[in-house]
């Protein structure tokens with residue numbers, strides 16, 4: 001199948017004071033469309049950095065990144081922002097819901113960047129909340145929800161625009177086993193049933209099990225599997 | 226696309242204490258700001274109400290006020306021969322040649338202050354129909370009697386009907402109380418012009434005021450006036466315009482001093498708003514990173530935080546203005562630098578004062594919120610998200 005993500009010769013370092021911290025070292029890999037990929041590796045190995053590059057919120061020092069046919073390294077900042085709005089759904093370890101907005105409003109947020117009417121937005125939000133099983137909680141604020149429920153709302157927010165790609169950074173890292181299982185099952189379902197391409201960073205081998213491909217990152221290099 | 230307004234509004238509601246204190250600071254400054262403008266406008270309104278559009282007042286060109294103007298009787302007679310001066314059915318000009326002097330009286334609150342005593346001529350009530358005798362009687366022409374304005378009676382000792390005021394080496398009995406409808410005349414005492422001239426051993430009026438036979442003929446009248454060689458040192462003005470100009474010095478002084486002080490105060494509340502907004506940005510760094518990751522632009526973030534700061538200051542402005550508006554029920558009295566005598570006036574609110582007070586509040590919000598909002602907008606997405 002046609003790769004939806006193509007990362008070529010990507011390097012990235014951070015600078016702290018005048019020290020260069022090399023994080024990614026000449027990385028190349030591809031993810032076929034509709035895949036569920038898990039990125040594993042020790043702490044500080046550059047997993048988050050690589051995920052951020054693919055998701056278009058960070059830029060490589062060298063190399064090209066092509067996602068769904070777009071060379072995202074070449075996009076300027078505002079084009080990249082609208083590209084993210086249409087193509088990427090974000091799932092964070094700490095959910096990152098907006099505390100002053102209800103579940104409904106949180107899920108609606110990315111839809112405000114589209115040209116959908118209020119009614120269409122309502123349909124999208126309700127569909128997404130139904131998929132994650134929280135339609136009855138849509139008037140609740142994040143602090144009225146459990147961690148697992150918050151993460152499900154966050155997933156609803158990630159899928160409501162029907163993006164090409166879902167990126168998840170330790171989506172179960174802050175959850176108990178039961179809630180973590182629910183989230184993983186949900187991600188699996190999004191992959192199988194809704195054909196979403198998912199790239200997930202995780203430390204948890206049980207989480208990685210749900211993925212079809214597992215890649216290991218170590219000291220900025222991608223291990224051959 | 227914009228970050229929804231409810232995000233901004235609800236965030237204001239989350240930090241109640243800091244928001245409350247900041248709003249209060251701005252409210253206080255706006256209160257003082259609008260109070261000062263209301264005071265200046267009150268002075269202006271009072272003095273403008275003193276003059277009429279239908280009357281003309283002549284004063285010496287070089288004089289800053291009525292007190293320093295001198296018009297001798299011959300000149301006054303020349304003026305009254307000019308065309309377009311309204312006459313009574315008996316053919317007398319509707320005019321009043323007026324000596325204006327200042328006397329010292331004790332304030333009820335303690336201390337001496339200056340009071341204007343105006344000598345008036347017989348046509349004065351025809352000339353100024355808004356002045357009405359309220360209690361007692363009119364003074365008798367040819368005797369040393371006075372009638373007193375309501376604002377004077379309220380504030381000065383010995384100014385009630387039946388009491389006696391001493392000046393120019395003589396006793397003047399107060400026989401009546403008049404109401405000039407909240408105008409500057411309320412802060413005066415009136416007596417017979419000839420008696421006043423006699424007592425002060427003067428022969429010249431300060432000003433002369435008269436009515437025109439039609440209100441539209443002023444320019445025509447002025448042309449005739451200016452052509453008269455004996456009147457070159459004098460200038461006719463519409464009476465209302467004259468008193469309006471008289472108010473400018475005092476109103477300008479109050480406004481400038483007041484604005485100067487409030488602008489200094491406002492630095493404090495602007496810094497307060499800035500601290501509040503910096504704290505808001507610091508508390509919501511991850512949120513900003515998230516919004517940016519979702520695809521909201523830098524300028525949307527900038528707009529959201531600026532709106533928050535503007536909203537904060539607008540609320541403060543509205544509160545300050547709300548309390549200031551109650552000042553309209555207060556009348557105060559102070560020395561008017563234009564006439565060197567006591568003037569009673571009420572605080573007065575105008576649409577201009579409302580809008581300039583709110584603009585002033587918004588300006589504090591804009592200045593205080595600008596740098597924090599720029600910081601929020603410039604956050605690097607990855608760093609912002611890592612700060613969780």
Ligand SMILES: Nc1ncnc2c1ncn2[C@@H]1O[C@H](COP(=O)(O)OP(=O)(O)OP(=O)(O)O)[C@@H](O)[C@H]1O
Pocket residue numbers: 014015016021023041042043044045046047048049050607608611
């Ligand atoms: N914005 C940054 N500025 C400076 N250094 C950074 C920045 N982001 C990451 N790093 C450094 O780059 C390295 C890789 O970071 P990254 O977050 O990608 O690792 P990770 O594999 O996700 O680790 P973890 O499992 O702990 O999340 C680390 O040494 C980190 O300290």
Ligand SMILES: [Mg+2]
Pocket residue numbers: 047048049169
């Ligand atoms: Mg990480």
